[in-house]
Amino acid sequence: MNQSKAMNKKGNINNWQEGLKKSTSSFHVPESYFNDLETQILQKTSGAAKKSSGKITSMNSWLAMSISTAAALIIGFILLFPSNRMKDSDLTFFDDLDQYAGYSDMWIAEEVKQAELDVDDTSLGEIDALLADGVTNEEIINEYIGLNNEE
Amino acid sequence: MQQKTSIDIISLLRDKNSQDRAFRLILSTYKERVYWVIRRIVIIHEDADDVVQNTFIKVWENLGKYRGDSNIYTWIYRIAINESLAFLKKKKRRSVSMTDFGDVLFNNLESDVYFDGNDFQKKLQKALLRLPEKQRLVFNLKYFEDMKYKDIAEVLGKSEGALKANYHHAVKKIEEFIRTI
Numbered sequence: 001m002n003q004s005k006a007m008n009k010k011g012n013i014n015n016w017q018e019g020l021k022k023s024t025s026s027f028h029v030p031e032s033y034f035n036d037l038e039t040q041i042l043q044k045t046s047g048a049a050k051k052s053s054g055k056i057t058s059m060n061s062w063l064a065m066s067i068s069t070a071a072a073l074i075i076g077f078i079l080l081f082p083s084n085r086m087k088d089s090d091l092t093f094f095d096d097l098d099q100y101a102g103y104s105d106m107w108i109a110e111e112v113k114q115a116e117l118d119v120d121d122t123s124l125g126e127i128d129a130l131l132a133d134g135v136t137n138e139e140i141i142n143e144y145i146g147l148n149n150e151e
Numbered sequence: 152m153q154q155k156t157s158i159d160i161i162s163l164l165r166d167k168n169s170q171d172r173a174f175r176l177i178l179s180t181y182k183e184r185v186y187w188v189i190r191r192i193v194i195i196h197e198d199a200d201d202v203v204q205n206t207f208i209k210v211w212e213n214l215g216k217y218r219g220d221s222n223i224y225t226w227i228y229r230i231a232i233n234e235s236l237a238f239l240k241k242k243k244r245r246s247v248s249m250t251d252f253g254d255v256l257f258n259n260l261e262s263d264v265y266f267d268g269n270d271f272q273k274k275l276q277k278a279l280l281r282l283p284e285k286q287r288l289v290f291n292l293k294y295f296e297d298m299k300y301k302d303i304a305e306v307l308g309k310s311e312g313a314l315k316a317n318y319h320h321a322v323k324k325i326e327e328f329i330r331t332i
Contacts, residue, residue: 026266026267026268026269026272027187027190027191027196027265027266028196028265028266028267029186029196029265030196030265033200034182034183034186037182037186037200037203037204038178038179038182040204041178041182041204041207041208041211042175042178044204044208045174045207045208045211
């Protein structure tokens with residue numbers, strides 16, 4: 001108080017300015033604050049740099065995952081959705097079934113024909129000859145079973 | 152010396168590979184000056200510590216945007232002052248006190264363990280804290296930082312004439328305040 005009164009009497013602005021300069025030297029910081037500050041800031045900036053590069057990496061993995069998921073979905077769609085396969089023959093799923101049903105007789109005939117071709121004509125001729133000689137079916141079967149048992 | 156450092160920093164900044172070195176040089180050269188600019192605005196050490204860290208992180212994030220058409224230290228000061236004012240704005244919003252915000256800051260100063268001024272020095276600080284924000288900024292930069300009006304104009308984006316007027320008003324108000332105590 002006395003100091004400021006004295007200054008007022010003098011009317012000298014430099015006096016309070018000197019006091020002000022001193023007052024700012026009354027501000028302090030903790031010991032070794034500025035060294036720690038530098039370390040802290042460098043840690044934060046290097047941490048932020050790592051974080052941003054990590055972002056790019058995670059973005060890449062997300063991108064790869066999205067692409068592979070999309071690819072899997074497309075492949076699944078192509079394989080599992082039958083209409084895609086019928087496009088070439090211009091048939092729908094139901095047309096395809098009808099076609100199979102419609103041709104079933106023909107398919108049976110084909111199968112029978114193939115079966116006939118597979119039958120051994122010789123063995124049939126032998127059976128016919130045995131039957132013609134008065135050998136009964138039962139005797140033929142018993143003979144056949146006996147032969148198989150011997151084998 | 153300062154000028155040489157500034158040139159070194161700018162030449163390091165031209166090459167992207169040496170930006171890290173440029174930042175380290177900025178930090179070691181300006182950390183104390185930037186801290187004190189901020190401390191005089193936000194007053195207490197804990198707040199100044201937060202703001203100074205945010206300031207240098209902003210500097211680091213925006214190094215690529217520095218065009219070199221202004222002094223590196225005025226560019227950093229501009230960031231520091233913007234950060235400090237934004238901090239005070241937030242603090243003012245949080246403050247529920249009906250008293251003047253200058254008084255709030257003064258109360259903070261009195262409770263700051265890192266301030267040990269005597270009564271007269273406290274009163275001078277009180278006089279400064281009663282100044283309007285712009286006048287206080289101009290006074291701090293001119294008086295404590297001994298900056299040229301040209302550089303202050305660059306930092307605050309104001310004309311030199313307006314700054315001289317601000318400084319003059321600030322000095323008158325401090326004098327008046329001292330007369331009343």
